[in-house]
Amino acid sequence: MSEQIHVSFDELRDALRRVFAAHGCSDHVAGLIAENMAIAERDGAASHGIFRVDGYISTLKSGWVDGKAEPVIDDVAPGFIRADARNGFTLAATDAARHQLIAKARENGVAILAIHNSQHFGALWPDIEPFAREGFVAMSMVNSMACVVPYGGCKPVYGTNPLAFAAPRAGGDPVVFDQASSAMANGDVQIAAREGEALPPGAGVDAGGNPTTDPKAVLDGGALLPFGGHKGSSIAMMVEIMGAALTGGKFSFEVDWSEHPGAVIPHTGQFILLIDPGQGAARPFAARVEELIGRLRDAGVERLPGERRYAARRRAAQHGIPLDAEDWARLRERAGI
Numbered sequence: 001m002s003e004q005i006h007v008s009f010d011e012l013r014d015a016l017r018r019v020f021a022a023h024g025c026s027d028h029v030a031g032l033i034a035e036n037m038a039i040a041e042r043d044g045a046a047s048h049g050i051f052r053v054d055g056y057i058s059t060l061k062s063g064w065v066d067g068k069a070e071p072v073i074d075d076v077a078p079g080f081i082r083a084d085a086r087n088g089f090t091l092a093a094t095d096a097a098r099h100q101l102i103a104k105a106r107e108n109g110v111a112i113l114a115i116h117n118s119q120h121f122g123a124l125w126p127d128i129e130p131f132a133r134e135g136f137v138a139m140s141m142v143n144s145m146a147c148v149v150p151y152g153g154c155k156p157v158y159g160t161n162p163l164a165f166a167a168p169r170a171g172g173d174p175v176v177f178d179q180a181s182s183a184m185a186n187g188d189v190q191i192a193a194r195e196g197e198a199l200p201p202g203a204g205v206d207a208g209g210n211p212t213t214d215p216k217a218v219l220d221g222g223a224l225l226p227f228g229g230h231k232g233s234s235i236a237m238m239v240e241i242m243g244a245a246l247t248g249g250k251f252s253f254e255v256d257w258s259e260h261p262g263a264v265i266p267h268t269g270q271f272i273l274l275i276d277p278g279q280g281a282a283r284p285f286a287a288r289v290e291e292l293i294g295r296l297r298d299a300g301v302e303r304l305p306g307e308r309r310y311a312a313r314r315r316a317a318q319h320g321i322p323l324d325a326e327d328w329a330r331l332r333e334r335a336g337i
């Protein structure tokens, strides 16, 4: 590790945008990926921050994903929008459908965006936190590539399949959680391998199916396990069903990069649900959420999910985003700055 430096959010986002635009993305798509990645880095989610740049570049170079694809949005039912990302990034589809999704949720009380033929390589909370800021309860699910052994099974079927949830509250930033359904995100396993750190016991198995704490053994023919045994496994199954079966996307076990060496971004689907609590909740929703939070505080809870990220965001606004100086220099070079 070299020295640490601090950069502003705008500087980081701009450098990332240039990198993706230089590697086959349209300016619009480059901006969307840059925004998601800069948010992850700023909010302290290293597994989906600038560490992912190489994976985006090698995937774009491999021809697996179309960085210039323009999604097709179909209004298929009063509460249902279907998006074909046309082998591009889900971020472009979410962006294109955003206003329609909000309008439908306001009109009907609920609305779903089902994206297929799409790729998501980032964190999910940046996709849904903005909806909670507009008063909606929002959920999202994305499946990925088979690297998680289902509970009771002996070979990988599920992806690390994250589930994100966001709800407005009366007295502060929205409540947000965003978590893989595996014991760890694959990105964190890669970071542990790079840093020479062991995984916590129970996170993964080696190629022979034996428990291991060696991240390289998990990545090299081994697999991750669901968090919490059969309970995490059921959530991973739900994410497969919502992310792939409902959207028309591929299941994680159907992702096949063999004809595109260098590709590492899963081509699957994404599900987004919006609920307008103003339409149905019997009592003022955000105030009820606040009551719950008050009770949690009384019970001794100091850290709610999402609060670490908000704290990192505040620190970054004051001091800049902490980055390894060599990583920043490499990024600037790639960006041609």
Ligand SMILES: NC(=O)C1=CN([C@@H]2O[C@H](COP(=O)(O)OP(=O)(O)OC[C@H]3O[C@@H](n4cnc5c(N)ncnc54)[C@H](OP(=O)(O)O)[C@@H]3O)[C@@H](O)[C@H]2O)C=CC1
Pocket: 045, 047, 048, 120, 121, 122, 123, 124, 125, 142, 143, 144, 160, 161, 162, 163, 164, 176, 177, 178, 179, 180, 181, 184, 185, 186, 188, 303, 304, 305, 306, 307, 308, 309, 310
């Ligand atoms: N695109 C894809 O296919 C995939 C993306 N991912 C992304 O990876 C990211 C990281 O996932 P993961 O490693 O599972 O997330 P973490 O385990 O780091 O965190 C999961 C959630 O738990 C909260 N949390 C963690 N520790 C505590 C605590 N002690 N008390 C209260 N709340 C806590 C976090 O809040 P806080 O953030 O504030 O710490 C967060 O909301 C996610 O953003 C996810 O979307 C993961 C898998 C696949």
Ligand SMILES: O=C(O)C1=NCCCC1
Pocket: 047, 120, 121, 122, 144, 145, 160, 180, 184, 185, 186, 187, 188, 265, 266
């Ligand atoms: O960290 C993970 O797990 C993943 N992130 C992006 C998509 C593939 C899985």
